[in-house]
Amino acid sequence: VRSSAVLEADLTWTGHHFERGVRLAIGENGRIHDVGPLDREPTERLRHQALLPGFVNAHSHSFQRALRGHGERFPRGAGSFWSWREAMYGVAGRLSQKELFEIYVTAYREMLRKGITTVGEFHYFHHHAENDFAFDDVVLSAAREAGIRLVLLQTFYETGGIGKPLAGAQMRFATSDLSVWWKQLEHLRNAADPATQSVGVVAHSIRAVPLPKIIELHQEAVLRGLPFHMHVEEQRQEIEECVEAYGAPPMRLLNDTLHVDQKFTAVHCTHSDPLDLERFCASGGNVCITPLTEGNLGDGIGPTKVLRSPETFIALGTDSNSRISMIEEMRWLEYAHRLGSESRGIFVEREGEGSVAARILAVATEGGARSLAVEAGALTPGAWADLMAIDLESEELAGCDLETLEEALVFGCGDEVISRTMVGGRWLT
Numbered sequence: 001v002r003s004s005a006v007l008e009a010d011l012t013w014t015g016h017h018f019e020r021g022v023r024l025a026i027g028e029n030g031r032i033h034d035v036g037p038l039d040r041e042p043t044e045r046l047r048h049q050a051l052l053p054g055f056v057n058a059h060s061h062s063f064q065r066a067l068r069g070h071g072e073r074f075p076r077g078a079g080s081f082w083s084w085r086e087a088m089y090g091v092a093g094r095l096s097q098k099e100l101f102e103i104y105v106t107a108y109r110e111m112l113r114k115g116i117t118t119v120g121e122f123h124y125f126h127h128h129a130e131n132d133f134a135f136d137d138v139v140l141s142a143a144r145e146a147g148i149r150l151v152l153l154q155t156f157y158e159t160g161g162i163g164k165p166l167a168g169a170q171m172r173f174a175t176s177d178l179s180v181w182w183k184q185l186e187h188l189r190n191a192a193d194p195a196t197q198s199v200g201v202v203a204h205s206i207r208a209v210p211l212p213k214i215i216e217l218h219q220e221a222v223l224r225g226l227p228f229h230m231h232v233e234e235q236r237q238e239i240e241e242c243v244e245a246y247g248a249p250p251m252r253l254l255n256d257t258l259h260v261d262q263k264f265t266a267v268h269c270t271h272s273d274p275l276d277l278e279r280f281c282a283s284g285g286n287v288c289i290t291p292l293t294e295g296n297l298g299d300g301i302g303p304t305k306v307l308r309s310p311e312t313f314i315a316l317g318t319d320s321n322s323r324i325s326m327i328e329e330m331r332w333l334e335y336a337h338r339l340g341s342e343s344r345g346i347f348v349e350r351e352g353e354g355s356v357a358a359r360i361l362a363v364a365t366e367g368g369a370r371s372l373a374v375e376a377g378a379l380t381p382g383a384w385a386d387l388m389a390i391d392l393e394s395e396e397l398a399g400c401d402l403e404t405l406e407e408a409l410v411f412g413c414g415d416e417v418i419s420r421t422m423v424g425g426r427w428l429t
């Protein structure tokens with residue numbers, strides 16, 4: 001593969017720290033061809049900038065971007081997750097294809113400006129008219145329009161609570177026949193742009209998919225080598241209903257009935273029993289946390305001891321997109337657990353020591369890439385050339401040096417420091 005460009009910024013993130021004198025050769029195929037002190041002159045010199053891998057947003061319901069600012073006033077007795085969900089259904093019930101396309105493009109462009117180069121779209125908003133799956137192709141075309149890398153996490157959604165039929169706006173999410181569903185997945189796989197788009201398999205949650213179908217979906221996903229995602233234990237109510245119906249909480253049920261591996265991502269795990277979660281993590285599963293959404297919805301904080309372990313694979317997601325900022329998600333991952341445990345240095349690189357910033361940067365990049373099974377999230381040969389540049393001359397970084405830059409970025413900066421974003425070798429912002 002010939003390289004079409006050689007980039008050199010003042011500083012480059014090489015996985016554990018920023019280094020000087022690193023050049024990045026990018027192939028014509030949109031992938032990183034070579035990294036190091038290459039003996040080729042840069043074709044593009046990024047002065048006063050630092051290069052990092054782009055953020056990987058492992059969990060997004062991007063249509064909920066339309067709800068930003070909504071659901072933040074609280075009539076007496078209406079301040080729960082479930083009342084927010086009613087507001088979301090209000091929006092979901094009325095959108096057209098054209099409106100939806102605009103919402104997705106807006107959300108994806110905002111993500112790109114904030115350094116997010118890959119989005120895992122946990123997509124259950126399928127139908128315009130009954131069972132037409134018209135909204136699925138809207139996601140593919142909107143991502144292509146914006147230029148973001150997309151993993152379309154196609155979601156199975158059958159019930160409105162364990163054993164309960166769907167109602168109202170939920171009919172736009174409805175799937176029931178597995179063979180129809182797999183046929184649609186094949187259609188999407190063929191319609192996807194192979195350079196920037198792939199698909200994954202999702203069972204929405206224990207409240208929306210009967211257990212035998214979760215098992216079937218997961219087995220087939222494993223056979224096809226696709227990533228598998230599921231909401232697990234975000235709300236106490238769903239755990240109680242699950243115990244009543246199946247005799248065990250969701251995570252224990254999954255551990256007992258599925259072969260969890262590194263392609264499995266459990267989203268939230270807020271109220272997971274630490275032992276269940278430990279067992280899940282030991283199998284190689286990923287935990288996706290969405291600190292801003294969980295904070296906004298008042299979900300709670302997952303078990304610190306298990307999550308902080310350097311052996312736990314964590315990814316981050318912008319989820320409801322009430323705010324889109326991976327820098328803020330990173331910081332709140334750490335801060336929520338600092339507040340909960342009244343101590344500092346929670347997500348350190350090694351057992352009990354090391355840099356929080358380096359670990360959390362890995363979570364927001366490599367962790368997401370592992371969860372979505374995309375070759376991105378690190379500046380290594382063969383990976384997609386998905387990058388962001390930060391402006392070393394920005395006000396928020398004044399006074400920082402090479403030694404403190406990663407900490408200053410994670411704890412002291414907003415998205416204004418992100419100057420440019422590249423996906424597949426092409427600058428987009």
Ligand SMILES: [Zn+2]
Nearest residue numbers: 061122231319
């Ligand atoms: Zn979600």
